[in-house]
Amino acid sequence: MxxxxxxxxxxxxxxxxxxxxxxxxxxxxxxxxxxxxxxxxxxxxxxxxxxxxxxxxxxxAGVTPAPVAAAPGVDPVTGLGLRDGVERALDIALSGRGDGAATACIVIGLDGADRLARLHGHSAFCEILARTGARLAGAVRRGDVVVRLEGACFAVALAPSPGLDLEGALQTAAHLQDTLEVDLRLDDITVALRASVGLCLAGRAADPGGAGLLAAAIVAMDAAHLHGPGAIRAYADDMRRRSQDIAELRRDLGPALDEGEVQAFFQPQISTCTHRVTGMETLVRWDHPRRGLLAPADFLPGLLAAGLADRLGEVMLSGALRALHRWDRAGHDVPTVTVNFAPEELRNPRLPERVQWELDRFGLTPDRLVIDIPEAVLAQGADEMLRQTLLRLAELGARIDLDALSGGHASVEALERFPVNRLKIAPRFVRGLDGCATRQRTVAALLALAERLDLDTLAVGVETPGDHAILAQLGCRHVQGFAIARAMPEAAATTWIATHTAGIGPPLRIGSPKP
Structure with a gap:
């Protein structure tokens, strides 16, 4: 017993x-x-x-399965170390540099992390981070240290290596970037990842020690984000100042949108046959109280990174339709306005409702609005949410421009899957068209494609009268660029429309004398 x-x-x-x-x-x-x-x-x-x-x-007794608490200094999502781990590794590497070995810090940030989290949900985003961390850990050498920083960022402390120079560090950064930019399969969906990378070699950071080297690499990654997606940047002395400027601009952007400093400017589009205005493209500018008028390249990346894309879209859409309403009341013939939306907005299923509300607010029909879709957005892959949003906008009656048409695979696929009304010829094909026979043949081929598909055409980036004339001879129906007019605020655009229309006069009759 x-x-x-x-x-x-x-x-x-x-x-x-x-x-x-x-x-x-x-x-x-x-x-x-x-x-x-x-x-x-x-x-x-x-x-x-x-x-x-x-x-x-x-x-x-509380013994039922529960999440296991992460050990101190370990990230619970990825199982990697945290910031202090890479700082310690860099301190150790820097202290042993007397033997001629060099080290570097590489910081990698996933592009569009906020969008990934919103699109796929928190659990799937954590899985993305975990698998990204595992990929990095499997791609580094023995002795390299990989940690997770805040958000969707990772840092790598390279083990001291004799002869490590900038070229070698850049090659390592590119290798790690390639490792991460392989599509992930999550259940029944495929996630395409892009990563921006910053790096700093030992001895180039403003502050000595591991913390200073890491901070410099983070500054370089921020600079890469501004030139991304998928950019790589090495730390330079002026990056810190530019990073501080960007941080200041980001702080100012929210109030600037609310107080009307971020404005809609307008660039005319005219017919190559009648020279009459056929539309106005809406372009964003920031009238900064201290820095003056800022172009999109100076603040748009920071604005998108700050999650203000939807707010910017509201400001630009409202400004465009308000201007069109005023031109109608003043008797100016402006058939359409074109509005550019950020990729995040184009994936918002509520965008068509917002567009309809704004059109109703100003008493305009949907065919007066043109939605500009960059080819680069469509080239990111088959995005069903984006496609559904564009289909609903087209069903509403809005017109769709495919921007920066290059004739590549993405263009052809986009023409099959999306409701495109007009093709825009990219500026790289338009500039210098007058003196380049090869470029003229390329543009002629693109225009022939549009004609076969019964699509309208617009050439952007027209900078000389000669390029304008060649485009008209080739059969491009609309042109836009500095040769016609630069982007201008609404008041100046109103004056330009009146002056331009008066200068055209009534259409000539066959056999009548020229004015």
Missing amino acids: MTFGMRMRGWGTRTLAFARRPELLAFLPAVTLAAWWMGGEGALIATALAVPLAYALAGI
């Missing part, structure tokens, strides 16, 4: 282990069979009763 009791206490201990380790339940049939073999029918019954009882007791 004593032996049987000891056996039962052993079974009880093992059963409680099942409660703490649910994955061990796979062995439950074998355990019950062993109980019957060793203790007979009584042991079998005891085991069958003990397992549920152990789970009940474990639940009462």
